[in-house]
Amino acid sequence: MRHLSLLSFLGLTLFSQVSPEPRVKSSSPRPKVNPTPALAMDSPLAPAVQAARGRDYETAAALLKKLDPATLVPSEARRWRLTAVDAAVRTGDLALLRRANASGEGLLFADARQILHAWELAQVKEYAAARAVLKKVSDPVHLDERSRRRYLALIAGIAQQEGDRKTERVYVAKLVDYVGSWKSETCQSCHENPEKYGDDVTSLDVKNLWIGKRFSAILAADGDAARVGQEARQQLGKAPGDEAARLRLAYALRAEGKEEQSNMELRKLEWAAFADRPFKRPDNDITFPGKLPLENQRPTEAFMPDNHIISAVDYLRAGQFSRCRQELATLAPYSQLTVRQRYRILATEARLAQLEGNRGAEKRALISLVALLQKSPTIAGPSITLDQSWWVARRQKALVHEFSSFTFTPGNTGLSNSDLTQYP
Numbered sequence: 001m002r003h004l005s006l007l008s009f010l011g012l013t014l015f016s017q018v019s020p021e022p023r024v025k026s027s028s029p030r031p032k033v034n035p036t037p038a039l040a041m042d043s044p045l046a047p048a049v050q051a052a053r054g055r056d057y058e059t060a061a062a063l064l065k066k067l068d069p070a071t072l073v074p075s076e077a078r079r080w081r082l083t084a085v086d087a088a089v090r091t092g093d094l095a096l097l098r099r100a101n102a103s104g105e106g107l108l109f110a111d112a113r114q115i116l117h118a119w120e121l122a123q124v125k126e127y128a129a130a131r132a133v134l135k136k137v138s139d140p141v142h143l144d145e146r147s148r149r150r151y152l153a154l155i156a157g158i159a160q161q162e163g164d165r166k167t168e169r170v171y172v173a174k175l176v177d178y179v180g181s182w183k184s185e186t187c188q189s190c191h192e193n194p195e196k197y198g199d200d201v202t203s204l205d206v207k208n209l210w211i212g213k214r215f216s217a218i219l220a221a222d223g224d225a226a227r228v229g230q231e232a233r234q235q236l237g238k239a240p241g242d243e244a245a246r247l248r249l250a251y252a253l254r255a256e257g258k259e260e261q262s263n264m265e266l267r268k269l270e271w272a273a274f275a276d277r278p279f280k281r282p283d284n285d286i287t288f289p290g291k292l293p294l295e296n297q298r299p300t301e302a303f304m305p306d307n308h309i310i311s312a313v314d315y316l317r318a319g320q321f322s323r324c325r326q327e328l329a330t331l332a333p334y335s336q337l338t339v340r341q342r343y344r345i346l347a348t349e350a351r352l353a354q355l356e357g358n359r360g361a362e363k364r365a366l367i368s369l370v371a372l373l374q375k376s377p378t379i380a381g382p383s384i385t386l387d388q389s390w391w392v393a394r395r396q397k398a399l400v401h402e403f404s405s406f407t408f409t410p411g412n413t414g415l416s417n418s419d420l421t422q423y424p
Contacts, residue, residue: 039079045076045079045080048063048064048067049079052083055421057086057090061087061093064083064084067080084099085100088355089316090422092355097317106317107315107320108144109318110311110317111136111143112150113310113311113314115147117307117310118131118154119154122154122158122289122293123294124297124298124299125293127158130154130158131155134151134154145186149178149288152171152175152178153171153175153211153289154289155167156168158292160214161292165218165221168218169222172211172218175211176215176247180243180245181244182201182243183201183243183271191285192282192283193283196281201270201271201280202283203277203280205272206272206273212250215248219251219255225252229248229252229253229256231248232245232249233249243269246265246266247266247269250265308327308328309331312325312327312328312345313348316348317424321355331345339373339376339413340413340414342372343372343413344423347369347423347424350366353365359399363401366399367401370403373408374406374408376413379412380411381409381410382409383410384407385405385408386405386406386408391421
């Protein structure tokens with residue numbers, strides 16, 4: 001990835017201003033809010049969800065089409081989208097799939113998953129491959145907050161491992177600005193601890209945070225900590241509440257060896273953790289990307305085929321068919337893959353062809369899928385009878401192709417009954 005040419009695209013600046021939203025504090029704890037509460041029995045969505053759970057996706061699709069998600073509460077609207085995607089993929093309903101993905105949520109989810117795939121590669125020193133995966137993220141700016149921070153942190157971590165301090169500096173500086181918005185609603189909606197502290201802002205150990213340590217080390221190595229500190233002071237003169245500028249000043253002072261002055265600046269942040277302050281432990285306090293690389297590495301062959309298949313399905317569900325095909329194309333030749341991987345690929349190809357109305361491609365994928373299972377070695381153990389009720393048989397019948405029931409023994413293929421009946 002050409003990091004520096006990407007900066008203008010991301011809209012990254014070294015000293016962006018952060019204006020946290022005001023928070024109304026509560027003196028008493030409050031319970032956590034379940035973002036996806038159980039669906040009420042009298043919900044207008046309940047019949048469709050129940051039909052989908054019973055694998056009657058035709059009925060589910062028909063019921064979902066009659067509902068307008070804009071009239072539902074947010075948690076139900078999201079459930080409508082997820083159920084609609086399931087029904088659309090399994091019935092080949094392209095119009096419903098497009099409607100379910102109108103918000104772009106599916107694509108954001110698929111791109112966010114690529115960051116985790118890149119992280120796996122970075123953990124085993126496959127840095128060039130990790131950067132190539134990160135290139136697939138189509139719109140880093142509009143990722144959800146957690147995914148965007150992970151994107152920035154992973155690029156910074158890879159740059160550190162490769163000794164690319166120039167790139168690392170830009171991305172670490174952006175992460176420092178993110179930390180400066182800690183008390184905002186955006187951050188606290190994930191990191192507050194309402195069961196213990198109500199609406200109070202939780203604590204963060206900014207003195208020992210890896211982002212701050214790296215920023216100070218980079219400024220010290222580049223020899224411009226004094227300049228960065230002076231620019232931060234000027235910003236604070238204009239906006240005393242700019243906590244990102246406060247962090248930059250503190251870390252710049254530390255880079256100059258002025259540890260006591262650095263701590264004095266950090267203490268001005270009410271949420272900065274120190275031994276003599278009550279520590280309000282945040283929720284979801286997870287360091288990303290963690291240690292790079294891992295000491296006990298595993299070969300990429302152990303996870304990359306499955307990662308490509310997972311991404312192909314993610315993009316299929318998001319209605320991004322060309323990107324689905326791109327992920328599948330990376331998996332050839334199939335002869336080197338397991339039965340389970342090949343089954344999942346063929347099932348995905350069949351669903352994709354059905355959605356696109358490519359009857360010939362769908363028929364070929366289904367025939368190959370059946371042949372794969374029929375040719376699998378017979379292994380002792382529980383078997384599954386695949387008859388006319390199987391989704392593959394129903395699709396072959398719709399394509400005017402004969403299907404004969406047969407018995408399949410999963411054995412050590414890794415295929416489960418759920419794979420056979422529902423995937424993807």
